[in-house]
Amino acid sequence: MFSTRWALETFIRRLGNLSPLSRDDMAALSALPAEPVRFRGNVDIVNPGQEFHDACLVVSGLVARFVQLKDGRRQFTAFHMPGDVADIHRLASPLAGSSLQTLSTATIVRIPARQLKAISLASPAIMHAFFAYAALDAAVLAQWAVNVGRRDAQSRMAHFICEIGIRSEHSDLGSRDEFVLDASQAQIGDALGLTSVHVNRTLKALRQSGSIAIDGRIVRILNWPLLSAQGDFDDGYLQLVEQVRAA
DSSP states (O other): OOOHHHHHHHHHHHHHSSOOOOHHHHHHTTTOOEEEEOOTTTTTEEOOTOOEEEEEEEEOOEEEEEOOTTTTTTEEEEEETOOOOOOGGTTOOOTOOOOESSSSSEEEEEHHHHHHHHHHHHHHHHHHHHHHHHHHHHHHHHHHHHHHHHHHHHHHHHHHHHHHHHHHHHTSSTTTEEEOEEEEEEEEEEETTOOHHHHHHHHHHHHHTTTTTEEEEEEESSSSHHHHTTTTTTGGGOOHHHHHHHH
């Protein structure tokens, strides 16, 4: 696991789940250049306002998309796991994507947007799959916005943990009941609009409720129905339900 080939195949499988692809389509995607670059944690891969002409495929580690305020504070708007392309928006414009930061030691493959655009123009099926992938990304962003804007601290934490569990299971990075969350409490706070102290207090409340247990970076969901109820979580927006349950 965590090879460049595995990450690219995982991304292609996700595209195929969203939109049917032919063998020729998958072969074209498999032939994309894939030179990995390793980064330390807490490093900006794409700086705020930077013109960037590549899409980033995450091979290992955890990467966050963020918006930075003038005073330096950051709001994370997405977490990207191995097998995710963090900024499919580069197809439209080098300025269309957000800034990216590694949350842990990570390996990234930079795929030139011009090559993604070329294979999408050559295949309507690939173009449709890219549109579907971008739409899924937008659906996740909408849920994160609701989290910060309308859910209380415990509900947004529960929803966040449920989402990471489902996504980890779908990518064979763990199961929905046990997975690694390679992010600090401060980083989780920047995703949920909470201070690190509030994150600690909220995780403690979820542990005391019996819904989760945490051992370092390992998260165990002890009572899935309870946690999903606490977070008002419905996994339909992830468009992964059938594939996850079949697995």
